[in-house]
Amino acid sequence: MSGNQFKGQEVSCCIKYFIFGFNILFWLLGMALVAIGLWAWSEKGVLSNISSITDLGGLDPVWLFMVVGGVMFILGFAGCIGALRENTFLLKFFSVFLGIIFFLELTTGVLAFVFKDWIKDQLNLFINNNIRAYRDDIDLQNLIDFTQEYWDCCGAFGADDWNLNIYFNCTDGNPSREKCGVPFSCCHKDPAEDVINTQCGYDIRAKPDLEQKDYINVKGCVPQFEKWLQDNLTLVAGIFIGVALLQIFGICLAQNLVSDIEAVRASWVPPPHSMRRLPPQSSKKASVSLPNAETAFQPLTDFDTPP
Structure with missing residues (x-):
């Protein structure tokens, strides 16, 4: 009988193709984010001069696309190929990598809650560094403008923070x-x-503080961000819990698929060897009868004389 035999164990097709389909979306999305990041760097000439990546004093927003896209690409690749090929190494790598990300997110949330003042100081320092580099990178400039427009703020703790910028x-x-x-x-x-007045802020801080309020947002982005978190605490908590549950669900599915694959391999029974009968062989060698010396040279007798 040829072929492998299994003792009633099989891999769940639902789990296998659910992991495959879910991760192929992450894989493609990660590839798209990395491609956008590389395109942005090529437009800014970074790819032709790699050392210019460290020249920017603030945050280059392209790094967000590259890091997030790279993580999604690695996770999607491991989960997609691991499920499709039933590769336990890639599936375990997927589970461990996803678990590390979940642990880092949980640790960051706990530290942010415990060390709120330190986080606020670091956020202030981060924003001020980006204010200094406002005109150095167009992507950073767009990110700061979006932040200040969205939260109706100006600077880290006030409009005077823009004294840090040389312009x-x-x-x-x-x-x-x-x-x-x-x-x-x-x-x-x-x-x-209908058209944005890009010169609306000229000479505005030369006016008295009370008059500035009529033209610009005088509140800083750090207190406005804190206020936004308090007003949308339920939404933010729901998003974090949803992401955490999604990660835990992915880890459980991957581990379940690994268990199924290992159970199938453990129940594998090799096919029985076909016994081929060999023809019986004589233990004695075939002998050839030859005349011995006595009969070969025996002298002729009278009966042997020819007529």
Whole structure:
């Protein structure tokens, strides 16, 4: 009888193809994010001069695309190929990698809750570093403008934080036209304007503080972000819990599939060897009868004489 035999064990097709289909979406999305990041770097000339990656004093938003896309690509590849090929190594790698990400997220959340003041100081330092590099990178500039527009804020803790930027500071030796101003994203939006007035923040900080409130948002982005978290605490908690449950669900499915694959391999029975009968062989060698010396040279007798 030829072929492998299994003692009633089989891999769940539902789990296998669910993991495959779910991870192939992550794989493709990760590839798209990495491609967008590489395209952005090529447009800024980073790929032709790799050392320029470290020249930016603030955060290059392209790193977000590259890191998130790279993680999604690795996870999607391991989960997709591991499920399709029933490769326990890739499936275990997928589970461990996903578990590490879940642990880092949980640790970050706990530390952010325990060390709130330290996190606030680090966020202030992070925003100020990006304010200094505001004009150095177009992607960073767009990110800061989006943040200030979305949260109706200006600077880390106020509009005066823009003194850290060489184009907006109020020093006497500053030759910039944007001296003592703020970016247009700090200005109050006029619904009647179809075209954004990018010069609305010019010389605004040279005016008294009470008058500045009529033109720009004077609240900083750090307190506005804290207020937004408090107002949307249920939404934020729901998102984090949903992501955590999704990760745990993926780990459980991968481990279940690994258990099925290992159970099938453990129940594998090799096919019985076919016994081929060999023809019986004589233990004695065939002998050839030859005349011995006596008969070969025996002298002729009378009976042997020819007529």
